[in-house]
Amino acid sequence: MIGNLTLDQLRVLVTIAETGSFSAAGRRLRRAQSAISQTVAVLEAAQGVTLFDRSGHRPRLTEIGNVLVGQARLVLANAGRFEAMAAVTREGVEPELAVAIDPLVPTAPLIESLRALRDAFPHLAVSFSTEGLGGAERRLRRGDAALSFCILLPSVPDDIRALPLLGARLVPVVAPSHPLTQLGRPATRADLEEHVQLVLSDPSDPEGPRHGIMGTRVWRFVDLGRRLDFLLAGLGWCRMPEHLVAPLLSDGRLVPLVIDDDPARLAGPLTVYAAQMCDRPLGRAGRWLLGDLQARFEDAIDCRPV
Missing domain, CATH: 1.10.10.10 (Winged helix-like DNA-binding domain superfamily/Winged helix DNA-binding domain)
Structure with a gap:
């Protein structure tokens, strides 16, 4: 009443x-x-x-x-x-499932998995947020997310349970109009020092892990899409997720940049993890989403080393 x-x-x-x-x-x-x-x-x-x-x-x-x-x-x-x-x-289903992702995580399998989650748990309240680099881990630690899909650099912290989902290939690319395309040979570190590198960084720790940075002329971005705009405009070079730039390479709007003795290439792809806090186990819906996503990423992404 x-x-x-x-x-x-x-x-x-x-x-x-x-x-x-x-x-x-x-x-x-x-x-x-x-x-x-x-x-x-x-x-x-x-x-x-x-x-x-x-x-x-x-x-x-x-x-x-x-x-x-x-x-x-x-x-x-x-x-x-x-x-x-x-x-x-x-029945063991959490009343709400909060999910956060870093910008390097492929979204197509995630979208399909969230759609399937809605069908499997129609009354589940789901919240979702996209974060700058490192933001998904911070939301996880604050308790604002139960499950985060993210890059954990330099290594997986002890208080986080992390399931490797896939290797994110980062490929060096540049616009066709950029001077680096005129070298006619692999670019050396000295060549790259003369040009701006467009770097995706953590806004709360801009001087954090420097994976793949090759010079001192660095422009930093939080948003992957805005960095892509600058890349296409020929204002610098950068490493981009292969799954995002594949169509741009196919239609000629970007070209591969071959780097001599590239340390990032030798290190292989970055690992994208499904992360949760060790002291906060997932409920039924979170476990279901994790299993479904794992299967979808395995089907959709080639995880072989670069």
């Missing part, structure tokens, strides 16, 4: 509106017409409004009755979600 209001009264009101009469509502709800009429009368008296115009052959919703039917539908829908969430929580 909500004050002088009950969900049963709202259910009766909505059913009358849907079926068109008190008698039809009684048949659907398996109640006598007199019981339906009494429920409406009590509801009208308690709220101090007239819901039905009874002057004609059939009662018709008044103007306020039409408005309150819409409100009744919202209340009943929310009550249904309340009960469904309580039910699945009793």
Whole structure:
């Protein structure tokens, strides 16, 4: 009961509106017409409004009755979600699943997996955030995310349980108009020193891990898309996830940059992890998402070393 209001009264009101009469509502709800009429009368008296115009052959919703039917539908829908969430929580499903990802994580398998999660757990509340480099790990540590998909540099911390999902290939690329394309040979470190390198960095720790940085002329970006804009404009060179630049390489908007004795190439791809705090185990939905994503990444991404 909500004050002088009950969900049963709202259910009766909505059913009358849907079926068109008190008698039809009684048949659907398996109640006598007199019981339906009494429920409406009590509801009208308690709220101090007239819901039905009874002057004609059939009662018709008044103007306020039409408005309150819409409100009744919202209340009943929310009550249904309340009960469904309580039910699945009793079965071991977390009431909410918060997910965070770093910019280097491929999104296509993640989108498909989140869509499948919605079908498998329709009443689960899911929150999702994309972060700058290092941001997904920070949200995990603050308790704002139960599951993060991220790069963990320089290594996996002791308090995080991390499942390797895939190797993220970072390939050196440059716009066709950039001077480095005119060398006619692999670029040396001395060549790269003369040009700007566009670097994806952690905004809270810009001087953090320097994976793949080859010179001193560095422009730092938090957003992968904005860095791509600068790359396509020929304002520098950078290493980009292979899955993102493959179509740009195919249509000639970017070209590969071959680097002599490239230490990043020798180190191989970066590892993308599914990470959770050791002291905060996942619920059923989180474990389901993790398993589904693992299968999708294995199918979608070639994880062989560069």
